Amino acid sequence: MNRTCKHLLRISLMSLAVPVHAATLLVGSYTDGASHGIYRYHFDASTGQIESSPLQVVHAANPSWLALSPDQRVLYAVNEDRKGTVSSFAVEADGALTAQGKVSSQGGEPTHASLSHDQRYLFVANYGAEKPGGSLVALPVSRSGTLQAPTQQVRHAPSQVDAERQGEAHMHSMVVAPDGQHVYATDLGADRVFIYRYDGASAERPLKPASTAELVLPPGSGPRHLEFDSRGRFAYLTLEMSAQVAVLSVQQDGRLALVQQLPLTERHDAAFKSASGLHLSADGRFLYVSNRGKANEIVVYRVDPDDGRLTLVQRRASEGDHPREFALDPDGHFLLVANQHSDEIVVLRRDPREGTLGEVVQRLPQPAPSALVFAKSP
Helix, strand or coil: CCHHHHHHHHHHHHHHHCCCCEEEEEEEECCCCCCCEEEEEEEECCCCEECCCCCEEEECCCEEEEEECCCCCEEEEEECCCCCEEEEEEECCCCCEEEEEEEECCCCCEEEEEECCCCCEEEEEECCCCCCCCEEEEEEECCCCCECCCCEEECCCCCCCCCCCCCCCCEEEEEECCCCCEEEEEECCCCEEEEEEECCCCCCCCEEEEEEEEEECCCCCCEEEEEECCCCCEEEEEECCCCEEEEEEECCCCCEEEEEEEECCCCCCHHHCCEEEEEECCCCCEEEEEECCCCCEEEEEEECCCCCCEEEEEEEECCCCCEEEEEECCCCCEEEEEECCCCEEEEEEECCCCCCEEEEEEEEECCCEEEEEEEECC
């Protein structure tokens, strides 16, 4: 390699290491109280500070989960109410959100959504608090990012282990695997993760049961959220009702196998058991899991790079009530917690090397926050 090429390579590598000093934070919230919907904030990654005045407030009903397209040109929001709708917003060049419209999710209380890798479908999980319970749906996406009416709906049988919470199916998330070929549906009411093969060419039925169509979990555990590592070798799953995190190995045919199951709390009281979100650090070395109820903690684990197993590092108070979701900032120096019931976003300092969470950097008043998504600044 000649001197010019080496110089250009050095510049390229240095550019990859340049930290992100500014980003846009998108916040979804529940609108039963003082919140208006989706809030767009400026985030200073060098200080961890969220600018107190939002750049924009978008009126929307219960946008409890947000999903940003890979090119960051479209934002999708589930509207978690009895009618069940899903909204789409164009992201303009200056970062502003412009409503594109909304469609029915064909089920009540949609709680989660994710895009297929080819961006042809948005998969939505309807929790369905009331009869006939929850379901999954596939919504076609146009080239401009607008949504069309669902072409497929699936409802599973509940486990009925817990008569109050599992009398019906309650879909909680729809997650596309890194290979883009499989989609995983976690059903709290069924105590199962259902596995589907994705066929984008099948307009009426893009999701087909995989050869091994489900992972059966312990009775009454209540699976909630699932996240894969970047290579798709392992997946991590919160079990909401038993307040546990499960480590799953992923086989070539999409099958899941339970590798490890750890408690998020040492307390046996059910009031301390309400597992919620989970996220891996960008380097995959640490997993963070939120536990609500009386625990109100973020639990930190170290990830074994060989077998995916977890080792407890820290239990850190969420500094608020009901940490429904959280997010790591783009540089990994801060963790932001959406404390839904205490109406606040709390920013915690993070040590990227050790994975630990430290001091409170900021407390931002925010009515009923439920989703945090970072976008690049314009």
